[in-house]
Amino acid sequence: MTDRAYDYIIVGAGSSGGTLAERLSADGKSTxxxxxxxxxxxxxxVDMPRAFMKMFGNPTHFWHFPIKAQAGRPEGEVWPYGRGxxxxxxxxxxxxxxxxxADYEAWTGDDGPEWRWSEIARCFEAMESYRxxxxxxxxxxxxxxxVTQLPYRSPAISAVIDAGVEMGLPKLDDINxxxxxxxxxxxxxVTRRGRRxxxxxxxxxxxLGRANLTLMTDTLVERVEIADGRAIGVRIRTxxxxxxxxxxxxxxxxxxxALQSPKLLQLSGxxxxxxxxxxxxxxxxxxxxxxxxxxxxxxxxxxxxxxxxHGANREFSGWRLKAHVxxxxxxxxxxxxxxxxxxxxxxxAMRGPRExxxxxxxxxxxxxxxxxxxxxxxxxGALEDKPGITVNAIALRxxxxxQVSIRSADVGDMVEVDANWWGDPRDKAFMTDMVRLxxxxxxxxxxxxxxxxxxxxxxxxxxxxxIGDVLDWLTSPGLHATGTCRIGSPxxxxxxxxxxVHGIRxxxxxxxxxxxxxxxxxxxGPAMVVGWRLAELMIEDRNR
Numbered sequence: 001m002t003d004r005a006y007d008y009i010i011v012g013a014g015s016s017g018g019t020l021a022e023r024l025s026a027d028g029k030s031t032x033x034x035x036x037x038x039x040x041x042x043x044x045x046v047d048m049p050r051a052f053m054k055m056f057g058n059p060t061h062f063w064h065f066p067i068k069a070q071a072g073r074p075e076g077e078v079w080p081y082g083r084g085x086x087x088x089x090x091x092x093x094x095x096x097x098x099x100x101x102a103d104y105e106a107w108t109g110d111d112g113p114e115w116r117w118s119e120i121a122r123c124f125e126a127m128e129s130y131r132x133x134x135x136x137x138x139x140x141x142x143x144x145x146x147v148t149q150l151p152y153r154s155p156a157i158s159a160v161i162d163a164g165v166e167m168g169l170p171k172l173d174d175i176n177x178x179x180x181x182x183x184x185x186x187x188x189x190v191t192r193r194g195r196r197x198x199x200x201x202x203x204x205x206x207x208l209g210r211a212n213l214t215l216m217t218d219t220l221v222e223r224v225e226i227a228d229g230r231a232i233g234v235r236i237r238t239x240x241x242x243x244x245x246x247x248x249x250x251x252x253x254x255x256x257x258a259l260q261s262p263k264l265l266q267l268s269g270x271x272x273x274x275x276x277x278x279x280x281x282x283x284x285x286x287x288x289x290x291x292x293x294x295x296x297x298x299x300x301x302x303x304x305x306x307x308x309x310h311g312a313n314r315e316f317s318g319w320r321l322k323a324h325v326x327x328x329x330x331x332x333x334x335x336x337x338x339x340x341x342x343x344x345x346x347x348x349a350m351r352g353p354r355e356x357x358x359x360x361x362x363x364x365x366x367x368x369x370x371x372x373x374x375x376x377x378x379x380x381g382a383l384e385d386k387p388g389i390t391v392n393a394i395a396l397r398x399x400x401x402x403q404v405s406i407r408s409a410d411v412g413d414m415v416e417v418d419a420n421w422w423g424d425p426r427d428k429a430f431m432t433d434m435v436r437l438x439x440x441x442x443x444x445x446x447x448x449x450x451x452x453x454x455x456x457x458x459x460x461x462x463x464x465x466x467i468g469d470v471l472d473w474l475t476s477p478g479l480h481a482t483g484t485c486r487i488g489s490p491x492x493x494x495x496x497x498x499x500x501v502h503g504i505r506x507x508x509x510x511x512x513x514x515x516x517x518x519x520x521x522x523x524x525g526p527a528m529v530v531g532w533r534l535a536e537l538m539i540e541d542r543n544r
Contacts, residue, residue, distance in 0.1 A: 005247035006033040006214065008538070009234055010255055011221045011264065014087020015527035016511040016534075017255030018199035019127075022144075022206075023535030025213040030542065033214045033246065034204065035221055035236065037256075038084030046090045047195050048328065049188070050337040053316070053382070056080070061091050065259055068418045072472040079417065079477055081257055085217065086198030088257075088479070089524050094188040094196060095341040095362065096147050097521025098124055098176050098529075102356040107487050107516055112497035114537060115487075121178070123532045124525075130187070134173025145202045145528065146191040152336070152343045155450070156309045156389065160344045160363045161185075162446035167348075175345045179355040183346040186362065189524060194333020199528060222411045224252055224268040224507060226284050231507035237411065250542065251506045255531070258481035258513040259404055262291035263415045265485065265494070266406045270504060279406045285503040289494050293486050294402035295518050296419065297360075297478030298431060299394040300471065302438050303367040305452035306387035311365035312336070313383045342392055347520065350437060351430070352397070357520050359434060361441070362392040367455065389451060391438050394478055395431055396520045399424035404484050421475065431475065432467045480523040485513035498537050499530075510534045 008024055010017050013036035021034040038061070045055040055061055061084055067077040082088030101117035108115050121138050128140035130147045164183030165171050172182035189197040207213055220237040225245055233247040254261040265271055269284030271291060276283050314320060315336055328337035342362030352358040367388020402420035407413050422428050435457075442451050453459070457470045485494040490502040495514055501507040510530055512523050519526045 006031045009248045012256035015089045016531035018204040019531030022203035041084035086200035089198040099519030103519040136174040163444035166444040186345045194338035230505040262484040291404040293483035300474045303455040306389040311387040360394040482515040485509040486516040
């Protein structure tokens with residue numbers, strides 16, 4: 001055992017882990033070690049939001065998880081998740097949604113008060129700094145996480161919002177208004193100076209001067225050390241290739257994400273017995289749901305020809321791209337380089353109640369070339385030459401569930417990820433209806449001047465069978481994986497309502513893996529609030 005010891009060890013400095021580390025160390029009463037497998041992520045590729053397009057896929061900033069082959073799906077599917085300080089909050093599209101009150105109420109039902117919306121809303125208010133006109137009263141103004149509304153405006157984008165109103169959606173000044181469907185301008189984790197507001201920038205970096213907070217980067221955790229049913233520390237792989245153990249006086253928290261937190265539990269001997277034995281890992285505690293219940297937001301994009309406006313396609317090549325970069329630096333973070341999310345967000349209730357939307361649209365004045373076109377001519381960029389407008393459509397509450405399993409006892413081996421697309425036939429039926437919903441949206445009278453022919457998948461795709469075949473290749477992951485260490489009982493979950501791992505004392509999980517259901521929106525904001533709320537719970541437990 002090493003002579004290094006900390007009260008709390010947090011594994012993973014992503015959206016949840018970074019937030020948790022800042023909150024746990026804030027009162028100075030506990031020593032906290034934050035361990036990150038990647039680097040600092042202090043680069044313009046991270047800090048300039050639009051540079052996300054150039055950074056995407058770079059192994060310095062992303063983990064790449066191969067997905068188990070499935071009949072009908074494209075070969076070689078890979079899920080990229082953020083690596084380094086900030087995790088996916090440093091590499092995502094910055095799209096900010098808090099989820100709906102019903103999301104959090106559903107996590108524990110009547111079994112515990114920890115995740116009731118009254119508690120979560122209070123945490124969001126303390127966490128956020130949102131100062132746009134028309135903000136809902138539930139929004140925070142002075143928290144560490146700056147959130148801004150996308151500034152892009154054009155006649156076509158205004159018409160998109162009008163089309164939503166024609167469809168019966170309320171026009172929202174604040175798209176994060178709780179418990180309602182609606183349409184409005186997108187919000188993003190971007191500072192008021194146009195910089196990416198990752199969990200590292202918002203929470204960890206300002207706290208690094210604290211004597212009781214220690215950060216280790218480029219450090220791989222091999223497993224949690226468990227003795228007599230208690231987590232006592234973590235074994236790390238050093239830069240030189242050796243191993244060392246760091247002790248935890250109080251608790252270890254896994255915040256490595258929905259694909260890697262279950263991996264670390266399984267590598268530590270906690271998980272489904274058959275998976276552990278097949279991988280050659282001694283069973284310390286059989287917990288069958290570790291790695292099960294994997295869910296993601298399935299999404300697809302439908303593109304149309306944009307009429308009577310140039311749109312954004314032409315803006316990101318040649319002299320125009322250089323001009324936008326120059327403007328960004330000369331104006332203190334203004335212009336198209338300061339954001340990367342779709343300009344308009346719509347939350348719709350296709351089958352569920354209006355207070356709990358089940359479909360999300362992101363609409364922007366851009367369109368992408370097909371994969372075949374990009375492969376044939378990779379040097380020309382991903383955007384089409386002609387003006388286009390695209391709807392990214394996301395199914396917010398999928399039924400299908402997959403799983404994550406280790407293949408061996410070596411932390412360097414990738415986990416097997418079985419996405420189990422269409423495992424429940426209700427998902428494809430729902431998304432077939434979503435295709436028709438997008439078409440109805442884009443043919444509203446307000447958009448008649450701006451929306452031309454459907455480019456992808458094309459008007460010839462009409463029947464349920466045709467749409468279903470197209471969805472096999474058109475559907476992509478939202479990269480919002482949840483559920484693999486979900487809240488529940490020891491029989492149907494991995495952690496309790498205070499995120500303590502069943503059967504192992506001193507061990508918790510804090511990331512999207514604890515969510516029993518995917519939230520109604522992107523998961524970055526909810527992941528941060530998990531870290532914020534868990535810090536409160538851990539301090540309560542410490543002070544008892």
